[in-house]
């Protein structure tokens with residue numbers, strides 16, 4: 001048996017990347033993270049009780065961990081080695097003891113992230129469906145001013161009642177604004193597209209003052225101008241970054257519950273995340289990878305790559 005705590009993760013000669021148990025980026029696995037808290041904790045929320053169509057993101061963390069073993073150490077574009085710049089560990093999963101009751105499950109997720117926050121750890125989370133971002137925000141924003149947010153997604157996720165519930169993956173950010181967790185004037189939503197139930201389905205985003213950048217605007221102005229404006233809007237305030245894998249074109253992310261044609265390329269997404277350098281990122285997530293609908297692991301690999309890019313900007 002190899003002692004993972006003493007393993008030199010920088011040395012591929014010590015251990016081939018395809019061996020052993022899969023953790024995020026082959027990091028040490030520390031479920032008891034309070035004992036030795038890292039600055040950044042990478043974790044999973046294997047829960048998809050909030051999906052409105054195709055299910056499966058409960059399997060996301062395990063498969064993204066698997067694909068993340070393909071990640072190496074140094075970001076070739078920025079020169080950053082996040083594992084050297086700060087302390088990072090895989091802090092396990094916020095797994096649900098009673099998964100059949102969504103509001104209770106959200107409470108369990110919030111409890112986990114309160115523990116993470118109390119330990120002084122900034123969390124980089126792998127979903128799970130997008131409903132899990134609400135309990136994360138509840139834990140992060142508790143007892144403080146509302147956060148800003150950069151939200152990259154095909155959907156605004158500011159819906160309301162759907163089939164008798166407000167708590168699903170199409171509504172976390174309306175509830176977060178209603179509860180004072182997010183300052184809507186410091187929320188930027190990028191990559192929005194797809195057909196709507198009604199013409200005004202996204203009205204909460206617009207009426208509350210969020211800056212909504214449709215995919216057509218990204219196409220016309222270019223992703224660089226869009227993300228630069230997003231960074232200007234949030235400025236130096238504490239923010240959360242939420243990346244729904246369905247912001248990518250289905251060519252890059254077929255394994256997701258609500259794919260929308262005509263999306264971002266992976267290269268655009270990588271470029272946008274790299275430009276978040278220097279922002280006060282209090283937490284970030286990558287959600288909605290659904291391995292049962294994936295093809296050859298492409299969605300999970302892109303999800304792992306997005307998390308790596310987020311880790312790099314959080315570590316700097």
Ligand code: MN
Pocket residue numbers: 153154155244246247258
């Ligand atoms: Mn979405």
Ligand code: MN
Pocket residue numbers: 130153155157169244
């Ligand atoms: Mn979403």
